[in-house]
Amino acid sequence: MSKPFEPKIVAFVCTYCTYAGADLAGTSRLKYPPNIRMVRLPCTGRISPMFILKALQKGADGVLVSGCHPGDCHFTHGNYHARRRWTVFRALLNFTGIPLERIRFSWISAAEGVKFAELISSLTEDIRKLGPFEQYKAMIHETEAPVSL
Amino acid sequence: MSIQEQYRKKAAELLSSGEVKLVIGYGSGSTPDRRRALFARTADDAALFHVDAACDANLSGYLVNEGLLSDKKKIGIFLKPEGIRSVNILAAESQLDPDQIVILGFTEENGTVSGLQGTQASDFTSLMTALKENRTTSEKEQALVDKIEAMTPQERFAFWQAEFEKCIKCYACRQVCPMCYCKRCIVDNNQPQWVHTSSHTLGNFEWNLVRAFHLSGRCVECGGCDRACPVNIPLRLINRRMANEVLDAFDHFSGMNQNQEPVLASFKKDDPETFIL
Numbered sequence: 001m002s003k004p005f006e007p008k009i010v011a012f013v014c015t016y017c018t019y020a021g022a023d024l025a026g027t028s029r030l031k032y033p034p035n036i037r038m039v040r041l042p043c044t045g046r047i048s049p050m051f052i053l054k055a056l057q058k059g060a061d062g063v064l065v066s067g068c069h070p071g072d073c074h075f076t077h078g079n080y081h082a083r084r085r086w087t088v089f090r091a092l093l094n095f096t097g098i099p100l101e102r103i104r105f106s107w108i109s110a111a112e113g114v115k116f117a118e119l120i121s122s123l124t125e126d127i128r129k130l131g132p133f134e135q136y137k138a139m140i141h142e143t144e145a146p147v148s149l
Numbered sequence: 150m151s152i153q154e155q156y157r158k159k160a161a162e163l164l165s166s167g168e169v170k171l172v173i174g175y176g177s178g179s180t181p182d183r184r185r186a187l188f189a190r191t192a193d194d195a196a197l198f199h200v201d202a203a204c205d206a207n208l209s210g211y212l213v214n215e216g217l218l219s220d221k222k223k224i225g226i227f228l229k230p231e232g233i234r235s236v237n238i239l240a241a242e243s244q245l246d247p248d249q250i251v252i253l254g255f256t257e258e259n260g261t262v263s264g265l266q267g268t269q270a271s272d273f274t275s276l277m278t279a280l281k282e283n284r285t286t287s288e289k290e291q292a293l294v295d296k297i298e299a300m301t302p303q304e305r306f307a308f309w310q311a312e313f314e315k316c317i318k319c320y321a322c323r324q325v326c327p328m329c330y331c332k333r334c335i336v337d338n339n340q341p342q343w344v345h346t347s348s349h350t351l352g353n354f355e356w357n358l359v360r361a362f363h364l365s366g367r368c369v370e371c372g373g374c375d376r377a378c379p380v381n382i383p384l385r386l387i388n389r390r391m392a393n394e395v396l397d398a399f400d401h402f403s404g405m406n407q408n409q410e411p412v413l414a415s416f417k418k419d420d421p422e423t424f425i426l
Binding site: 049050053083088135142 | 303335351354421
């Protein structure tokens with residue numbers, strides 16, 4: 001009997017907002033699926049699109065990028081820069097056929113533990129429905145590089 | 150006097166008067182319908198220049214050759230409107246001093262070449278505005294864009310996978326691009342290695358994505374990558390899609406002037422963010 005598909009989701013989060021929000025979700029004993037792998041970064045401005053590509057390259061089924069709401073950046077405008085970059089990169093991914101449902105962006109503040117837990121739940125459900133990212137996995141397989149995450 | 154004669158004379162004058170130390174233009178290529186870059190240092194060399202419909206390379210990339218402009222002397226260069234735009238971008242990105250560049254501008258339409266008024270990058274402001282207003286796409290290219298946009302993500306992925314499969318990672322697209330002036334390209338970086346360097350489909354996919362991303366908001370659509378690609382990947386198509394995106398989202402048309410802020414190094418507080426949850 002095969003096991004049901006459990007998606008692997010990589011989340012790149014800003015330490016000042018979303019990471020703290022996740023922390024709040026934890027201390028509030030909110031439940032959310034364990035499919036998420038968090039990578040904590042100093043700011044959304046530090047999140048290079050290369051990270052997203054790397055996550056896919058290593059076999060992620062979905063990617064979440066999340067940080068402070070506009071105006072709340074610890075470094076005053078890191079998230080504004082990130083926003084432009086995402087707009088452009090998202091369009092590029094769309095044009096090259098990476099389903100946008102797999103790459104999500106959000107603003108989650110340190111006070112939004114509930115939003116965090118809900119987003120992770122809905123994201124995991126969505127990606128579970130989409131299934132594994134077979135098209136990308138076929139490419140990875142071709143390289144014969146060990147896939148581990 | 151034909152436009153070619155005029156420009157040869159102009160280049161010879163620039164060189165003999167000592168105003169410029171070098172003129173970069175187009176000389177004969179390996180076949181009669183091809184042109185290759187010609188570097189004229191004396192007035193006699195200027196007689197070898199060609200200005201015709203076959204001159205399609207964007208020569209501005211030569212300007213960022215290491216040390217070429219460091220002696221503060223001027224350089225003359227034959228440029229089409231796209232080339233002038235790339236000089237503007239290079240100036241905006243502090244790669245060169247636009248005062249050192251003497252532009253011999255020309256434009257080509259349906260096989261006929263005509264001259265452009267002005268010698269400094271800043272003389273072409275109205276031309277840039279006109280280019281922004283009247284963005285044109287060839288019918289063939291537009292048809293392909295429409296076809297791709299109408300596909301499902303799976304089909305699009307398969308389309309690009311088939312295209313990128315052909316890539317042999319020769320990096321000709323990078324070498325030919327005037328915007329790819331980094332001393333160390335991210336793909337040559339192996340600590341950490343972001344992009345697979347072998348030319349399997351995944352590595353090719355990543356490389357082409359990274360390339361398109363780094364050129365978004367900077368590409369002037371001169372088509373150099375398209376012409377350079379030995380396996381005919383429609384590279385300009387991706388760049389064009391990115392150019393449309395920055396124009397629609399941020400009203401940014403690359404290379405408008407030499408003080409234009411790079412689109413991904415600036416922001417507005419009310420930038421669109423429809424997709425962010």
